[in-house]
Amino acid sequence: MTAPTPGTSGWPPPALDPAGPFAGPLNVLAWVLFAMAAAVLVIVLVALGVALFGPRRWRARLGGERLIWIGGLAFPVVVLSALLIYGLGLTSRLTEEPAAGEMRVRVTGEMWWWRVAYLDAHGREALQDANELHIPVGRPVVLELDSADVIHSFWVPRLSGKVDMIPGRRNLMRIQADAPGVYGGQCAEYCGGPHALMGFVVVAHEPAAFEVWRARQAAPAPAAATSHPGAAVFDRAGCGACHTVAGTAFNGLAGPDLSHVGSRRTLGAGILPNNQGTLAGWIADSQSIKPGNRMPAYPVLTGQELRDVSAWLESLE
Amino acid sequence: MKGETGFDPGLYERFPTKGPRPKGELEALEQVWCGPKGWQWITAINNNFIGVYYVGAAMLFFVLAGVLALLMRTQLALPMNGFLPQETYNQMFTVHGTVMMFLFAVPAVEALGVLLLPQMVGARDLPFPRLSAYAFWAYLIGGLAFFCSIFFGLAPNGGWFMYPPLTSTTYSPGINADFWLLGIGFIEISAIAGAIEIIVGVLRNRAPGMTLDKLPIFAWAMLIFACMIIIAFPSIILSTLLLEVERALGWPFFDALKGGDPLLWQHLFWFFGHPEVYIIFLPAAGAMSTIIPAMARTRLVGYRLVVLAMLATGFISFGVWAHHMFTTGMPTISTSFFSAASMAVSLLT
Numbered sequence: 319m320t321a322p323t324p325g326t327s328g329w330p331p332p333a334l335d336p337a338g339p340f341a342g343p344l345n346v347l348a349w350v351l352f353a354m355a356a357a358v359l360v361i362v363l364v365a366l367g368v369a370l371f372g373p374r375r376w377r378a379r380l381g382g383e384r385l386i387w388i389g390g391l392a393f394p395v396v397v398l399s400a401l402l403i404y405g406l407g408l409t410s411r412l413t414e415e416p417a418a419g420e421m422r423v424r425v426t427g428e429m430w431w432w433r434v435a436y437l438d439a440h441g442r443e444a445l446q447d448a449n450e451l452h453i454p455v456g457r458p459v460v461l462e463l464d465s466a467d468v469i470h471s472f473w474v475p476r477l478s479g480k481v482d483m484i485p486g487r488r489n490l491m492r493i494q495a496d497a498p499g500v501y502g503g504q505c506a507e508y509c510g511g512p513h514a515l516m517g518f519v520v521v522a523h524e525p526a527a528f529e530v531w532r533a534r535q536a537a538p539a540p541a542a543a544t545s546h547p548g549a550a551v552f553d554r555a556g557c558g559a560c561h562t563v564a565g566t567a568f569n570g571l572a573g574p575d576l577s578h579v580g581s582r583r584t585l586g587a588g589i590l591p592n593n594q595g596t597l598a599g600w601i602a603d604s605q606s607i608k609p610g611n612r613m614p615a616y617p618v619l620t621g622q623e624l625r626d627v628s629a630w631l632e633s634l635e
Numbered sequence: 636m637k638g639e640t641g642f643d644p645g646l647y648e649r650f651p652t653k654g655p656r657p658k659g660e661l662e663a664l665e666q667v668w669c670g671p672k673g674w675q676w677i678t679a680i681n682n683n684f685i686g687v688y689y690v691g692a693a694m695l696f697f698v699l700a701g702v703l704a705l706l707m708r709t710q711l712a713l714p715m716n717g718f719l720p721q722e723t724y725n726q727m728f729t730v731h732g733t734v735m736m737f738l739f740a741v742p743a744v745e746a747l748g749v750l751l752l753p754q755m756v757g758a759r760d761l762p763f764p765r766l767s768a769y770a771f772w773a774y775l776i777g778g779l780a781f782f783c784s785i786f787f788g789l790a791p792n793g794g795w796f797m798y799p800p801l802t803s804t805t806y807s808p809g810i811n812a813d814f815w816l817l818g819i820g821f822i823e824i825s826a827i828a829g830a831i832e833i834i835v836g837v838l839r840n841r842a843p844g845m846t847l848d849k850l851p852i853f854a855w856a857m858l859i860f861a862c863m864i865i866i867a868f869p870s871i872i873l874s875t876l877l878l879e880v881e882r883a884l885g886w887p888f889f890d891a892l893k894g895g896d897p898l899l900w901q902h903l904f905w906f907f908g909h910p911e912v913y914i915i916f917l918p919a920a921g922a923m924s925t926i927i928p929a930m931a932r933t934r935l936v937g938y939r940l941v942v943l944a945m946l947a948t949g950f951i952s953f954g955v956w957a958h959h960m961f962t963t964g965m966p967t968i969s970t971s972f973f974s975a976a977s978m979a980v981s982l983l984t
């Protein structure tokens with residue numbers, strides 16, 4: 319098995335390094351709460367020290383009921399009320415209703431990968447992708463989160479808190495990146511089997527670069543690509559039953575869309591860097607890389623067939 | 636004058652007795668109250684013995700779950716370590732969490748109550764000794780059977796919180812999840828039996844003259860603990876029952892496709908699961924409030940305030956369960972309410 323690939327996917331995602339307005343306040347709140355807790359701990363330790371070693375008069379004062387009223391009730395009431403009001407104020411922006419014109423993406427949790435669909439202005443699915451979410455920097459993007467099977471939880475720590483993906487419900491979440499870059503994510507609700515290997519990448523582009531990316535995604539595979547020997551292997555092995563490649567006859571829906579798999583940063587839902595070698599390795603034996611995942615292993619493919627099909631997939635950019 | 640049960644309170648007048656002791660009384664008493672000999676220990680019902688067995692069994696489960704934790708930490712020591720297969724790991728953390736919560740934490744504090752309470756309130760035994768013996772044996776045998784499922788690879792693997800639909804027949808077709816549902820259901824019934832006994836013991840079996848405001852603080856903690864069990868545990872029994880009915884008979888309580896709702900489980904589970912935290916915490920706090928003044932050779936400062944705080948903690952802890960569900964997309968108003976309640980409960984603890 320391979321080690322995670324930090325450079326390619328931003329993985330494991332750092333939890334205390336916010337990179338957008340929906341993650342920043344959470345980080346501030348976490349540190350404020352931590353500092354308060356540390357201060358209270360110090361007070362308690364000092365009181366304990368006095369109780370054990372302090373002069374008699376001090377100890378007598380610690381032992382009175384008055385201290386319970388002040389230290390046990392008044393002090394926490396004041397501190398906790400202040401923290402509550404501060405915290406609710408800080409996080410109120412996070413749950414604002416999304417505005418009408420905001421870009422929307424539907425992300426569906428599947429055992430153990432992510433289906434991604436970019437919605438157009440009418441809420442129709444305009445672009446299909448998987449395991450990778452591209453966004454323009456500097457503006458909020460609304461995610462419609464749902465699930466195809468069990469409960470998953472969408473978490474890109476540098477961009478936002480967690481929101482669960484629950485069958486039969488559609489939860490909304492907003493994310494925004496302030497700078498271009500790659501932000502790692504991870505399924506945050508135990509979903510059985512290889513749950514720990516259910517990663518995710520968000521790629522933030524400058525607005526112009528994002529439009530370029532979107533235009534390229536919308537274009538189907540070039541006609542030349544379908545005459546590639548790898549396409550024939552793909553056909554013979556029956557991969558098209560589960561995978562879609564836009565512009566070809568392959569239109570399966572059980573697995574991730576592969577129309578532009580060559581341009582993805584990772585394979586297997588954020589766990590492998592993407593190159594021809596890892597592609598061939600994944601196809602030959604995804605079951606030992608990600609045990610229990612829903613794609614069968616293909617030990618039957620010969621070395622040549624693996625080289626062909628992985629070269630073809632790599633060329634689908 | 637006789638009470639309605641036929642008991643004559645006038646009998647109290649005879650104590651303390653002054654006349655000569657009947658012959659052979661001492662031997663007869665010693666025989667009645669002597670410890671079990673040889674194989675008799677199995678049939679012991681006095682709380683002194685059951686209490687010790689109970690504490691011992693809880694410690695056994697603590698060690699067993701601890702061993703699982705060590706194995707898991709070994710697996711986690713290196714990324715992509717191949718020490719434990721994935722399925723084994725998933726079963727282990729489910730069993731670890733379940734054992735720690737249901738077979739160690741609650742029984743351990745309940746065991747402490749069985750062991751210490753009667754003597755603290757001046758009784759010779761709990762009111763229903765056979766019930767506590769039954770609760771203990773049901774717990775030990777049920778717990779061991781549950782734990783052994785891991786040796787056959789049949790242990791539940793849906794996490795100790797067992798969220799459906801992961802634990803529904805579609806995604807957990809084996810009998811693993813049924814082990815959990817039935818096992819935990821029965822263990823909760825045993826916990827409720829113990830709680831009834833503690834409540835009756837504290838309220839009815841106190842020494843003459845021990846009014847509630849003179850109750851040892853630990854007994855107060857156990858009284859509140861037992862009342863909380865009686866309110867909280869039916870919720871988990873109900874949820875295990877519903878899920879088992881869904882699994883066995885196909886009644887869709889949690890299946891969104893057929894009109895159920897997976898969140899129903901989470902509400903039922905955490906309505907039990909959050910008070911559970913205080914169910915474990917209160918007896919420990921009661922024990923500390925007993926031990927520290929004794930060691931420091933003073934009286935407990937603010938006895939009434941401590942009792943009040945424990946009562947309020949027990950009460951408010953039933954209003955905070957949904958803070959385990961903040962990520963499920965609840966409306967802001969409910970998250971704010973549950974945040975405030977969670978802060979209120981921390982205030983009193």
Ligand SMILES: [Cu+2]
Pocket residue numbers: 427430469470471505506507508509513516
């Ligand atoms: Cu998941």
